[in-house]
Amino acid sequence: MINVIKKNILVVNGPNLNMLGLREPEIYGRETLDDIAENMTVRAKELGFTVDFYQSNSEGDLVDRIQVARGKYAALIINAAAFSHTSVAIVDALRLVDFPIIEVHLSNIFAREEFRHHSCISPAANGVICGFGANSYILALEAVRNILS
Amino acid sequence: MINVIKKNILVVNGPNLNMLGLREPEIYGRETLDDIAENMTVRAKELGFTVDFYQSNSEGDLVDRIQVARGKYAALIINAAAFSHTSVAIVDALRLVDFPIIEVHLSNIFAREEFRHHSCISPAANGVICGFGANSYILALEAVRNILS
Amino acid sequence: MINVIKKNILVVNGPNLNMLGLREPEIYGRETLDDIAENMTVRAKELGFTVDFYQSNSEGDLVDRIQVARGKYAALIINAAAFSHTSVAIVDALRLVDFPIIEVHLSNIFAREEFRHHSCISPAANGVICGFGANSYILALEAVRNILS
Amino acid sequence: MINVIKKNILVVNGPNLNMLGLREPEIYGRETLDDIAENMTVRAKELGFTVDFYQSNSEGDLVDRIQVARGKYAALIINAAAFSHTSVAIVDALRLVDFPIIEVHLSNIFAREEFRHHSCISPAANGVICGFGANSYILALEAVRNILS
Amino acid sequence: MINVIKKNILVVNGPNLNMLGLREPEIYGRETLDDIAENMTVRAKELGFTVDFYQSNSEGDLVDRIQVARGKYAALIINAAAFSHTSVAIVDALRLVDFPIIEVHLSNIFAREEFRHHSCISPAANGVICGFGANSYILALEAVRNILS
C-alpha cells in the first residue's frame, strides 16, 4: 500500500487558475489548466507516478482537500495563486501533511506587483519553482521524483 | 445578442451585506439588501438596463460568480465589503472580466477604522463610489450608463 | 432664503485643473474645466440647483473660498487635485462648513502612483466619487440631490 | 424563551481545528475537537448551559454560522484559528451579534511566530483566553457564566 | 514541603492597580484590589490553594518580589498593568521562575489604545486571560488548578 501512496501525487490549484487559457488566448496562450493536468499525467506516468488534480476558488475547499490528503499521497504540488499571499489557513493545513510539498507559480511573482512578492506558503514548502509557465508544474514533478528517490 | 449583454448588469455583494437593515433598524435604517436590489431594478429599467443581484459570505463563491460573468454582462458593480481589504483572489477575478467595474461602499470607508482605508479592489475598478449609503449603488448605475454610452 | 441656499451648490477645483483639455487634446480629450462647469450647470438646472464654480492653484485661495461658503450653499463638491494628498489647511476649512461635502476625482486615484492613493480630504467628506472623468462631477450632483432630499 | 436563549452557547471553530488530535497524537496529545466538544457539554451542563459546537475550514461558512446565531444564543465562544489573523469578514459578523463573545486559542499565540501575535478578532470580543490548551474552552465557559450572572 | 509549595499561588499586581475602585466608583465599580484579593482567597481555598497578594508601583519592587518567589510557589498570576507594555526587566525576572505563569488584565487590552495592544510579558507566560474584569483573576486560578492537576 505504501507503494501506491508513493506513486500518487496531489496537485492543488488555487483561485482563478480554472480560467487559464480561456481568456484572451491570443495573448496569454491557449494552454488551459486541463492541458496542464494532461501534460502532468503523461510526464508523471513516465516517472512512475499518477497525479490527482484539484482546483478551487474557495480557500476552505483547498484546506479540506489538503487535509484529506494526509497519508494518501507521496507528495503535494501546490499553486495557491492569490491565496499564496494571504492564506494562513492553507499554511496551517500544509503544516499538517507528512510528505514533500512543492510550491509552483506560472509567473515569476518577484517580477510582478509588490504585493505578490511575498508568499506565506513558501516557508511550509520544501522548495519553490516559479516563472516557467506551465513547465513549472512539470519541473515540480521532476523535483518530487528526486526527493522521493 | 450583444445588445442583450449591453443591457444586463451584475451586482456583486460581499460578506455580511445580507444582514443589512435586519440589525438595529432604529439605528442603521430599515433598508435591506433586498430593498437595494429592488430600487436598482427600478432605476435600471428607467436607464434601459436589467440587473442580476448576488450576495455571498464566501470569497470563493464571489470569485466563481465573477468568473462566470465573463461575456454575459455589460458591467459589474461590486461592494466586496470586508473582502475589499483582504482579497487578492477577487482582484484577480476582476482582472479577468472584459467590461467596466464600479466599486461601491455604503459608508465612507476613509472615515472609518484605519484597516478599512485601503481597498485592494480599487486599482482593478474603473471608479469608486463610497459614502452615500444605498444611493452609492444607484450612482453606480448612472456611472455605468455614462461609461457605456 | 433657506430655499435659495438649498438650491446653490459650490464646486471647488484645485491646482492645475484649469489646464484640463488644453493640453494634448488628442490624448486627454478636449473637455475643458469650462465644459465641465457648463455641463454641471445644465444638469444642476434639471435637478433644481444652481452651481458656483471656482478654481485656483493657490491653497490659501481655496481655503478662503471654502470659508466664505459657510451658510451660503446647500452643498460643496470638491476636486482638490494635488492638494488632496497634502493639505491639512483645506481639511480644516472643510471641517468648518455645515453642509454636505462630496469629494470627486477625474481619475481613479487608487490606480495611479502610490502617493496619490491617500487623500487627506476624504475623512472630511460625506462620500467620494472617483474615476469617471468629467462624469464624476455629474454623479456628485446626483449624490447631492439624494442627500438633500 | 429568553431563558432558553440564556442557556445555549455557540462554540465556533476555524480552519484545521478538525484535525486536532488526529495528527501525531504521541506528540500533540490524543484530545480531538470531539473530545473538547464533549468536555464542554459536560461542564456546560454543570453550569446550567447547553452548547452548540461548530467547525469549518471555510471563512464564508463561519460568517454564515455567526449570522444565524443572532438572537438564538446567550454567548459565543470562538477559536478562529488561522482566520484570527486575517479575516475582516468574521470581525464584521461578530460586530453584528448582540451577546458576549469570548475569543479562545489553544496555544499562547504571543509566544509563536510573529504573524500570529495579532488577532483582528480580539477588539470585537469581550475578552481573550489563550495558552491553556483544551482548557481554554472550559475557562471560556466559566467566563460566560460570570458575564451572564 | 512540595505539597505546601504546590498549594501557594503568588498574585503580582503592577502600577496604579492599588487605586482600583477608589476612583469614580459610580462609573468603574466599587470593587477594590482588596476585594479582588479577598475573592481570590475564597475561591483559592475552594480549589485547595492559598494566595499571596502583592502590589507595587515600582518596577524594581516587582522584580524583587518575583525573584524571591523562586522555589516558594506553585504558580504566579501577574497583572503587570502599565509595565506589561514596557518592562523587559519583569520579563527577565519571569524567565527565572520555575512554575506556571498566567498573565491577566482587567480590560481587553486589544480594544484599547494602540500602545496597549502589545504586552512584552505574554511570551514569558503560559497563557493570557484578559477582558473579564476582576473575574480574569478568578479564571486564572481555575487555569492554574488545571495546569497543576
Place this chain on the structure above:
Amino acid sequence: MINVIKKNILVVNGPNLNMLGLREPEIYGRETLDDIAENMTVRAKELGFTVDFYQSNSEGDLVDRIQVARGKYAALIINAAAFSHTSVAIVDALRLVDFPIIEVHLSNIFAREEFRHHSCISPAANGVICGFGANSYILALEAVRNILS
C-alpha cells in the same frame, strides 16, 4: 531705535484661525481672533510691548510676512495651525529671523489626531506652548518678556 524694536512683537496666525469664535459659538466659545488680538494688546502694554497681529490662509503670505519682520521686531509668536504639520517653507522663513520665536497652539495637539502630533515648526522655535486656548498667546507674551529681560 533698538528700543523700539525691542518693544514690538509680531503675532502670526495660520489658516482657518480667522474663523475662530464665528462657528458654533455655543460649543467652541465666542472668543474670536480679534478678541485674542485685543487681549494681547492689553497685556502687551502692561508688559511694555506693542503687538502686530497678522493672519492669513496663504502659506506664501505667511512666509512673506515673516521675511519682512527681520530686524523690525523683538520677538515672533506663531500659531501656524494646519501649516504647522506640513510647511517646510515657513520653517525656512523662521530660520531667517534673528529674534526669539514662540510656537503656540490653542489646543493640545498631542491629544488630537495622529497627524497633528508632529509640528515641523517646533525645532525652529525657542519654545512651544499649547493646550491653553486663547491663554496660550498670553503665556507666550510672558515667555517673550522673560527671554528678552
Place this chain on the structure above:
Amino acid sequence: MINVIKKNILVVNGPNLNMLGLREPEIYGRETLDDIAENMTVRAKELGFTVDFYQSNSEGDLVDRIQVARGKYAALIINAAAFSHTSVAIVDALRLVDFPIIEVHLSNIFAREEFRHHSCISPAANGVICGFGANSYILALEAVRNILS
C-alpha cells in the same frame, strides 16, 4: 476646605532633575532645582497659591506621589524628564487625578535627539510648555491660574 485645595499646586520632577545646576555651572547655569522651587514659591504666593515640590529618580515613587495627590491639590505641574518618553505607568497615574495637569520641559524637546520628540505624557496633560528653561515652570503657574479662574 475646597479653598485650601484650590490654592495648593503639586510640582513633580522626574529623574536627574536633582542634578540641575550642580554640573558644569559655567555652561548650564547655576540655577538648581531648589532655586526653581524657591522662585515658584515666590511667584505662586503672588498668584495666591502655595506649591509642594517633589523630585525623584524612581518611576514608582513618582506614581505613588501622583496617586496620593488625588483630592489634595488644585493642579499638577510635571516635568517627567526621561520618563516623559517611556513611562506608561505615569500616564496611567495622571489619568487618575481630577485636576488640571501642565507638562513642562526646560529644553525644547523637539529640537533635541529624535527619541526625545515624543512624550507619552502629553495626551494626559491639559497643555504643554517647553523650551523656556526654568521659566517654563513659572509660565505653568500662570497657566494654572488662568485655568482655575
Place this chain on the structure above:
Amino acid sequence: MINVIKKNILVVNGPNLNMLGLREPEIYGRETLDDIAENMTVRAKELGFTVDFYQSNSEGDLVDRIQVARGKYAALIINAAAFSHTSVAIVDALRLVDFPIIEVHLSNIFAREEFRHHSCISPAANGVICGFGANSYILALEAVRNILS
C-alpha cells in the same frame, strides 16, 4: 517664432530664495538672487539664450507661472526650495509642460536634514544639479544648451 522660443529659458525660484545674500552675508556670502539672475543673463547671452527669472514664496503663484510657460519657453530651470519636499501641485504643473526641466539646488540637499533628502520634483525633471551654490544655475544653463543642441 520657434527660434524665439528655443532661445528663452524660464528660471523659477521657490520660497525664501529672495532672501539669499541679505542675511548674515559675512557667513552665507553676499551673492543675492538678483546677482544670480544677472550672472545667468550674461552666461545665457553667451550661449545664445535669454532668461526670464521668477521668484515667489507662494506655491500657487509658482504653479501659475509654470502653467503660462507652456509653449513659450525652450526650457525650465527650477529651484523649488522648501516646496521641493512637499508640493505635489508643482509636480503636476511640471508634468504639463513640453520642454526640458532642470532641477537645481544651491546646497547638497543629501548632506542636510533627513527631510530635505527627498525631492518630489526630481522624477518630473530631466536631470538634477545640486550642491554647487549659485553655480548650480549656470551649470543648468550648460545642461539646457546640451539638451537643446
Place this chain on the structure above:
Amino acid sequence: MINVIKKNILVVNGPNLNMLGLREPEIYGRETLDDIAENMTVRAKELGFTVDFYQSNSEGDLVDRIQVARGKYAALIINAAAFSHTSVAIVDALRLVDFPIIEVHLSNIFAREEFRHHSCISPAANGVICGFGANSYILALEAVRNILS
C-alpha cells in the same frame, strides 16, 4: 555558430559555494560544488548542452564573468548566494545579457533568516528554483531546455 551558442550554458556561483561539502560532511552531505558541476555536465550532455561552471567570492569577478557571457551562451544559471540579497551590481549585469536567466538556491531561502527572504536578483531572472539542494541546478537545466525549445 548560433547552434554552438544555443548549446552552451553558463553556471555562475557566488560566495562561499566553493566550500560546499568540505565542511562537516556528516551533517551537510559530501556533495561538493565540483560534484554539482560534474552532475550538471552529465545531465546537460543528455539534454544536448554543454556547461561552463564558474565560482567566485568576489562580486566584481561575478559581474565581469556575466558581462563577457553576452552573445556566447544559450542561458545562464545563477546561484548568487549571499550576493542575492545585496548586489545591485549583479542585477545590473544580468539586465545586460540577452538570454534566459534561471536563479537557483540550494536551500529554501524563504524558510531561513528574515534577511535571506528577499533576493534582488529574482526580478531580473526568468524564473526561480530553490530548496531542492543540488537538484535545484539540475531542475534549472530542465527549465532551460524547455525555454529554449
Place this chain on the structure above:
Amino acid sequence: MINVIKKNILVVNGPNLNMLGLREPEIYGRETLDDIAENMTVRAKELGFTVDFYQSNSEGDLVDRIQVARGKYAALIINAAAFSHTSVAIVDALRLVDFPIIEVHLSNIFAREEFRHHSCISPAANGVICGFGANSYILALEAVRNILS
C-alpha cells in the same frame, strides 16, 4: 586626592543580575555576581585599582548610584541588563558623569532576541564589550586601565 579617585572604579549592575549563578547552575554555570565582584577585585588590585560593586533591580536606585558617583570615581563599568534596552533615565544619568564609561554584557546581545539588539546606553559609553561572559567585566577593567594611562 585625585590619585584616590583615579584608583577607584564603580561597577553598576542592572536588574536580575543578582540571580546569576543561582538558577540552574548545571546549565548556566555556578559563577555568581559575587564571584564576578571578587574576580574583579583581584584583577583590579593587580592593575592598581579598587572597585565598588553595586547591583539593583530598581531603575531609580541605579540612577541615584550613578549620580553620587560624580567626582568620586576614575571610571564606571555598567551592565544595565534589561534597562539597557529601555532606560532613558540611566542614559541621562550617564551623560552627567565626567569619567570614562564602559558598557558590558555577559551575552552577545546581537545574537539574541530582536528587542535586545538595541542598547540605548551605548551612545553614552566610551566603548562596549559583550559576549564574553564574566570575562566581559575583566576586559572592561583592562579597557579602563588603557584609557586612564
Place this chain on the structure above:
Amino acid sequence: MINVIKKNILVVNGPNLNMLGLREPEIYGRETLDDIAENMTVRAKELGFTVDFYQSNSEGDLVDRIQVARGKYAALIINAAAFSHTSVAIVDALRLVDFPIIEVHLSNIFAREEFRHHSCISPAANGVICGFGANSYILALEAVRNILS
C-alpha cells in the same frame, strides 16, 4: 607641484559602465565609456585640466583607486553606478580624500526604480549631477573648474 595637482582630475566609474554603448546601440546610443573619456579629455584640456579615467566592476578596486588618489588630484568625479546604492566602503574612502568630489549619473536616478532613489555616496560629495547622459560628466568638469577657481 601644487599646480600639477590642481590640473589633474580623477574620474572613477563603477560596475557595468564598461558595457556602455556596446549593448543595443540602436536603443541606448553608440556612445561608449571610451567616448566619454575622450570627450572629457578634450573639454578638460580646454579648461586647463587633464583627466585620469578609471573603471572597475570591483568595489575593492574602486576603494583602492580612490585611496591612492589622495594628494595626487585636484578633484574627483565619480559615477559609482550600482555601488552608489549599497557601498559604505566607497563612502568611507571618499571621506578620506582632501579635494572636491562630484557625483554624477547618466540617468535621472530619481525617475527609476525605488531602490535607485537613494545614493549613500551623495552626502560625501560636494554636489550631484544626474540625468544628462554623457553630458553629466562634462557638467561635472565645469563644476570642478568653478569650485577650484
Place this chain on the structure above:
Amino acid sequence: MINVIKKNILVVNGPNLNMLGLREPEIYGRETLDDIAENMTVRAKELGFTVDFYQSNSEGDLVDRIQVARGKYAALIINAAAFSHTSVAIVDALRLVDFPIIEVHLSNIFAREEFRHHSCISPAANGVICGFGANSYILALEAVRNILS
C-alpha cells in the same frame, strides 16, 4: 599540531583600515595599522600566541582569507569596517569556521551615524569589543586567551 593551531590567531581588517594614521595624523593620531599589528604581535607573544595580520579593501578577498583559515587558526579577530554593515558574504564565511570569532571596532559605532549602528557580523561572532581605539584589538587578544583557556 593542534598546539600550533591553538597558538595562531588570524586578524582580518576590512576596507580603508590600511589608511589608518596616514590621514591628518595631528587629528586622528599617528598610529597606523602596521603599528597595531606590531603591538598585537608583542602582546600576543606575551600571551603565548602568534598573529597573522591581513587587510583588504575587497569583500571577496576577505571571504577568501576567512575560508582558508578553517582548521589553521585558534581564533579570528575581525574588524570588517564598512563591510560590517553590508556584507552577508562575510557573515556566511564566518559561519563556516570552527574557532572563536571576536568582532572589533576602533570607534564606538553606536555613537556614530545611524547606518553604522547595525553590524550584520555581530550575530556570527562570539563577542564584540568596540570604542577603545587600537586597544580594541589588544582587548580582543585577552578575550581570545580567556575563551581558549
